[in-house]
Amino acid sequence: MRLIALPLLALVLIGAKADDGVATAERLRDAALADNQAWELVESLTTEVGPRLAGTDKEAQARAWAVAKLKALGFQNVHVEPFDLPVWVRGDERASVVGEHAQPLAISALGRSGATPAAGIEAEIVHFASTEALEAAPAEAVRGKIAFVTHAMRRTQDGSSYGYFGSVRRSAPSIGASKGAVAVLIRSLGTDYHRNPHTGGTSWAEGQAPIPAAALSLPDSDQLERLLKLGKPVRVKLVMTPRFTGPGTSGNVIGEIVGREAPDEVVVIGGHLDSWDLGTGAIDDGAGVAITTAAAKVIMESKQRPRRTIRVVLWGAEEVGLVGGAAYAEAHARDKTIMAAESDFGAGRIWKFGYRVAETAKPLMTTIARVLSPLGITHDTTNSNRGGPDIGALAAIGVPTLAPEQDGSDYFDLHHTPDDTLDKIDPKALDQNVAAYAAMTWLVADSDVALGPVATGAR
Amino acid sequence: MRLIALPLLALVLIGAKADDGVATAERLRDAALADNQAWELVESLTTEVGPRLAGTDKEAQARAWAVAKLKALGFQNVHVEPFDLPVWVRGDERASVVGEHAQPLAISALGRSGATPAAGIEAEIVHFASTEALEAAPAEAVRGKIAFVTHAMRRTQDGSSYGYFGSVRRSAPSIGASKGAVAVLIRSLGTDYHRNPHTGGTSWAEGQAPIPAAALSLPDSDQLERLLKLGKPVRVKLVMTPRFTGPGTSGNVIGEIVGREAPDEVVVIGGHLDSWDLGTGAIDDGAGVAITTAAAKVIMESKQRPRRTIRVVLWGAEEVGLVGGAAYAEAHARDKTIMAAESDFGAGRIWKFGYRVAETAKPLMTTIARVLSPLGITHDTTNSNRGGPDIGALAAIGVPTLAPEQDGSDYFDLHHTPDDTLDKIDPKALDQNVAAYAAMTWLVADSDVALGPVATGAR
Structure with a gap:
């Protein structure tokens, strides 16, 4: 039995690989490791815009930067979704x-x-x-x-x-x-x-x-x-x-790769555009903006359009109370959001892959984990990770979340300080993040597997 | 020949050991490693006085602190030698x-x-x-x-x-x-x-x-x-x-262990009391003040008075142009200064022992190097080290200099910044410094060997 079973199992696995897009995901993963797009994005944002406190002119400048970059990179449906907020300045x-x-x-x-x-x-x-x-x-x-x-x-x-x-x-x-x-x-x-x-x-x-x-x-x-x-x-x-300067405007910046078969099914990835005013917002969250945008760009460059739409969301006004995340969830409550993932924990290497999905989506999660494992990423099977702060409002309305977890050992050496500057980012670690996001996002976006339902309600 | 020569050589070495105070120096070295005096001094200075810019009230407070500490520790002839200087403030x-x-x-x-x-x-x-x-x-x-x-x-x-x-x-x-x-x-x-x-x-x-x-x-x-x-x-x-606030006062603080046989022969060790205004002057130069004061205190506690006088000099106004060092050299030009050593390169471990002495003093230097070697200290035999900044003026008038060199690999991460604070000091490294200074200072102070003459003139 054993001698016969092994080749059969191998055939099944090979078959599965071809079917669920694993080979493409692996190619995207490896291409991302040799790419330099994320570094260019975070260097540009932190240098040309610098600090970008929510509701200020600097955050508006960051939105203009993001719209221009997403368009130049070839994203579709690039636009800003504005919202109001009270503005506080130092x-x-x-x-x-x-x-x-x-x-x-x-x-x-x-x-x-x-x-x-x-x-x-x-x-x-x-x-x-x-x-x-x-x-x-x-x-x-x-x-x-x-x-x-x-x-x-x-x-x-x-x-x-x-x-x-x-x-x-x-x-x-x-x-x-x-x-x-x-x-x-x-x-x-x-x-x-x-x-x-x-x-x-x-x-x-x-x-x-x-x-x-x-x-x-x-x-x-x-x-x-x-x-x-x-x-x-x-x-x-x-x-x-410090003082409150009155009501102001912020906004979420959005760009898409429209899906080839199910364009109304949306896979959301992103980071937040605003930063505290003391540093230049490199690890919080220029890195997340760069990682997720570059991951989508790697997928775009592969010329193979995914089944579903990949939507990059660059949230505004995260630091001052997750205002952009709440505005997005409200505006997109009726979207068919397949899953959401946010990169907002620095620029350290991803060390663990977690998620919160329906039981029926677990085989897909295992496939993703296997594709990520050569990047040194372990598999968190607790099925309890609700991901980054801006997708908390989506998780609360029942959107499944994926969570490539970054190593944050040094994150709170820099977090919300003047020391949050470009020099703190290791380009190799940044590339590892892009590789993981590209592979993961492709596997979900090219799949027809439902990731939900998951329970609604706040954490 | 060989079998006979070895025991003879051993006897000679044992004899030399007893004569030149090596055994005492080794006891002092090991006692210093178990001592905690330097930490207490640098903690007190950086906490209770904090920043102490030359010529300001804060530097005057540091002098009052030093006089009180030296007296409380049992030093003799504790006094301040004041001098004038122009004062600049941020x-x-x-x-x-x-x-x-x-x-x-x-x-x-x-x-x-x-x-x-x-x-x-x-x-x-x-x-x-x-x-x-x-x-x-x-x-x-x-x-x-x-x-x-x-x-x-x-x-x-x-x-x-x-x-x-x-x-x-x-x-x-x-x-x-x-x-x-x-x-x-x-x-x-x-x-x-x-x-x-x-x-x-x-x-x-x-x-x-x-x-x-x-x-x-x-x-x-x-x-x-x-x-x-x-x-x-x-x-x-x-x-x-910033502005110049006009003429002000600084001063060198001095305390002694008076020698038992040759009290007019003076061995100078010390650090500088003033600091820049941004940090609390822990590594620059609270550490040097603490290391040299604690080393003299270890010698004092051994109850064995050295032949020569040990003089701890805590210079003022180093940072603003070596004003205290120049004032000291001028005031003490006619002293029989046997040697001078200053600790002013942080609180890192000493890794090399250097000096600038007469050829005839080289055997004593080799003895010192051997006593320091268990502390992980190598021997710089170039005979070219003019020591710390405040003894430059003494070196220029022909005073021999000894130079336990600290590891400065991290020194310029902190030097002259707000980050120069107590937490940057490793107590174990501080004790290693005290051990080296105690042994070295004892060996010179208890010796009758002349360390000079050395060439006069600035570097």
């Missing part, structure tokens, strides 16, 4: 310890931070080792003071520390405000020891007046803890003048 | 590309930079790939423009790239001013890709009016080069408001 920001141990501190305002008066404020620091400790504190311990909140985040390959410890940025300012703090300083939600604090959005409760909220770099956070250990009150002066 | 500093590719640039003014008007200046950038290229350019290529000068510095273990490529910081601004440049921007004299530019002193010709001169971080310098490659003129707006 102002001056300075902090210093005052008194006996007077010295400056490196800070960056968090997105949606309130402002101090132009002359600043001065108050005593009160330290909490976690958001939970701040939450548990009586209001009288916080009132009139600057709450200083730290945490124990460490680097992880999958980035899970960001979500787990992230309340320090997302919630601590609002909790501090509710207890009467005059400002909140947090230890940067990051892992590096450079004096470039990590910005990022914070949230206020409905009707709550924003107070000044800023991140300290890790060296500055440690310094403040050492000063507190000297046993005397530590006072800090803060000058911060 | 102001606002902002730069941005204007026009089509508008974006901010990270800059830091160089020490002694001139200022722009409060409203700033705006001019076209003209790029030179080296100081030599700027020097060779006709004035009409520079006049009215911002000269942008880069270089090819790479990391080296011995730090020689700093001197070799250093003209970009030391001379290019003056050369630019002489050709009518309205400002000079240089690629930071550094090796890291963080957006924390490297400051440092620049020099002006006699009677020359300072123009604005600032360093760009390496990512910003690369960005400017990429923008220039797009082929259109690149204009930059600069706002810089």
